[in-house]
Amino acid sequence: MGKSQMKLNISNNIHVLRAEKKISQEQLAQEINVTRATISSIEKGKYNPSLELAFKIALFFEKNINDVFKIEEIDE
Amino acid sequence: MNKIDKIIIKYAIFSFPLIVLLMLWSLNSNSDELANAEGVLGFFWNTLGWIFLAWIVSSLYIICKMVAIRNFRDTILKNVSGIKERDERESSISGEAAKFSFLSTAAFLLFLLFLSLFTITVQKYPKELQKPGHTGSITVGLNIKSFMNDHPQKKVTNEGLLIFTYNGIPISSTMLILLVLLWQIGSYQYLSRRILKE
Numbered sequence: 001m002g003k004s005q006m007k008l009n010i011s012n013n014i015h016v017l018r019a020e021k022k023i024s025q026e027q028l029a030q031e032i033n034v035t036r037a038t039i040s041s042i043e044k045g046k047y048n049p050s051l052e053l054a055f056k057i058a059l060f061f062e063k064n065i066n067d068v069f070k071i072e073e074i075d076e
Numbered sequence: 077m078n079k080i081d082k083i084i085i086k087y088a089i090f091s092f093p094l095i096v097l098l099m100l101w102s103l104n105s106n107s108d109e110l111a112n113a114e115g116v117l118g119f120f121w122n123t124l125g126w127i128f129l130a131w132i133v134s135s136l137y138i139i140c141k142m143v144a145i146r147n148f149r150d151t152i153l154k155n156v157s158g159i160k161e162r163d164e165r166e167s168s169i170s171g172e173a174a175k176f177s178f179l180s181t182a183a184f185l186l187f188l189l190f191l192s193l194f195t196i197t198v199q200k201y202p203k204e205l206q207k208p209g210h211t212g213s214i215t216v217g218l219n220i221k222s223f224m225n226d227h228p229q230k231k232v233t234n235e236g237l238l239i240f241t242y243n244g245i246p247i248s249s250t251m252l253i254l255l256v257l258l259w260q261i262g263s264y265q266y267l268s269r270r271i272l273k274e
Contacts, residue, residue: 034163047165 007074014068015043017061032056077151081141085152088134095131098124178264185257192250195219221248 018028025039034053041047042057049057058065101124102110110121142149153159161167200212223246245252 035166038163038165041165047168050164053164 009072009074010048010069011045011072012042012069014039014057017063017068021061028057028060031060077148081148084134084137088131088138091127091131094124094127098128178260182257182260185253185260189250189253189257192248192253193218193220220250222251223247 014028018025023031025043026036029036029039032053033056038047038049042049054065054069058068061068101121110117111125112118113121138152142152154161159170161170195215195217197215198212199215201210247255
């Protein structure tokens with residue numbers, strides 16, 4: 001039986017957490033020292049942040065990293 | 077970047093329009109007459125000449141420092157090429173763009189290298205030299221030339237003894253392309269191996 005190619009899809013709920021905290025993408029970007037375009041790209045799933053940045057985001061929202069980012073396996 | 081470097085760079089940038097003005101003026105006038113002119117015209121010509129000399133010196137300083145000092149080079153060329161690395165995503169984008177630029181430039185340089193080496197001659201023989209089935213020839217070859225024309229020797233001209241002259245890089249286009257290609261690949265290999273060892 002052959003091995004299937006495993007690909008990970010990382011999603012996040014940053015836009016929900018932002019809405020709860022009532023802050024804009026720009027404000028979040030300034031808090032964690034990135035550009036607004038980076039926050040937008042992360043929310044849309046176009047860019048996966050580094051471990052450090054992912055932890056910074058989770059710490060800002062005072063959440064566990066697993067509550068902010070979700071990983072699912074996709075078989076190719 | 078220290079204050080002196082900032083002053084030199086500003087001078088090189090802001091005096092450039094005057095250099096262009098000087099070039100246009102010298103193209104449309106007799107520079108020998110202007111050099112010997114008196115009054116306001118002579119004053120302006122001589123002043124522009126000194127400005128031009130200072131611009132050459134400052135540009136040479138900037139270019140040599142860019143080759144030798146990495147931080148200086150990165151600061152200047154990042155501003156010139158519009159590279160922004162405000163966060164990790166922009167650094168990643170910059171890396172991808174740099175990789176594309178490196179690979180496409182290397183491919184283009186290889187293409188230019190081949191074009192500079194390649195020779196082709198198509199010849200038709202005169203009727204008296206033609207044989208049945210052999211009316212001409214096509215010659216294909218490779219021509220490797222390291223240097224351009226011979227360096228000028230000391231010679232006496234109407235204006236005096238020629239001691240030194242510099243008219244651009246004396247190596248051939250083939251060697252120049254090859255050197256740039258080797259530098260590009262070599263510098264990439266060197267830095268990537270150094271980072272891997274860390």
